[in-house]
C-alpha cells in the first residue's frame with residue numbers, strides 16, 4: 001500500500017507508523033527522522049535543516065522534495081511505503097503526485113489522524129524519542145518499560161530540542177497555515193480517510209487497520 005499520514009505535530013503519526021509499517025510490511029519513511037539523522041552526522045543537509053527545525057519552521061521544499069524523491073526509488077518501496085511527515089505543503093503534495101505518476105502509481109490514501117489542539121502541548125512536552133531507531137514514547141501515556149531505555153533497541157531515549165512548549169506553539173501555527181490545506185487537497189482527490197487520534201494508542205491502531213483493510217480490498 002502507498003499511504004501518507006497527515007495530522008498536527010503530536011497527533012501520533014510516528015507512533016502509529018511503526019505499527020502500520022510492521023503490519024503491512026512497508027517501509028516507514030519519516031522526513032523528520034531523515035533530517036535528524038543528517039543533523040547528528042553533521043552533513044551539509046543536516047546543518048542547513050537544523051536552522052529551520054530548531055525554530056519550528058518548515059525546511060524549504062527545494063531540500064525536502066529531493067530527499068523524498070531519492071528515498072522512494074529505493075528497492076524496498078517497490079511494494080509500497082508509508083510517508084510520515086511528508087507532504088507538509090501543497091507544493092510537496094504536487095511533487096509527490098508527479099513522482100508517482102512517472103512510475104504509473106498512485107496513493108491508496110491520505111490518512112488524517114485527528115487530534116484537537118488542546119491535547120497537543122501535553123503530548124509533545126512529555127514525548128521522549130529513541131536516539132537510534134526513532135521510536136516515540138510518552139512519560140505518562142506510553143512510558144518505556146525500563147526508564148530512559150528504548151523498548152525496541154535498548155538505546156537511550158531523549159527529549160527532542162524542538163519539543164519545547166514555545167516551539168510547539170510555533171509548529172502548530174505553521175501546521176494551520178501550510179499543512180492544513182492538504183486536507184482539502186486530498187478530499188478533492190477522494191483520497192482522504194480519517195481516524196480519531198484521541199483514543200488510546202492501541203484503539204487508534206485497531207481503527208486504522210479497519211480503515212486500511214477496507215481501502216486495500218476496494219483497490220484490489
Ligand code: ADP
Pocket residue numbers: 007008009010011012013014015016123124126127128136137138139141142197198199200201204
Ligand atoms: P507525531 O509523529 O504525529 O508528531 P508521535 O507519534 O511522536 O506524534 O506522538 C506524540 C506524543 O504523543 C508521543 O509522546 C506519543 O507517545 C504520544 N501519543 C501518541 N499517540 C497517543 C495516543 N493515542 N494517546 C496518548 N498519547 C499518544
Ligand code: ADP
Pocket residue numbers: 008009010013030031032033035052053054056057058059060064084085086087088092171
Ligand atoms: P513532528 O511530527 O513532531 O511535528 P517531524 O519529526 O515530522 O515532527 O518533523 C520535525 C521537523 O522537521 C519539523 O518541525 C520540520 O521543521 C522538519 N520537517 C519534517 N518533515 C518536513 C517536511 N515534509 N517539510 C518541511 N519540513 C519538514
Ligand code: ZN
Pocket residue numbers: 130131132133134135150151152153154155
Ligand atoms: Zn530504539
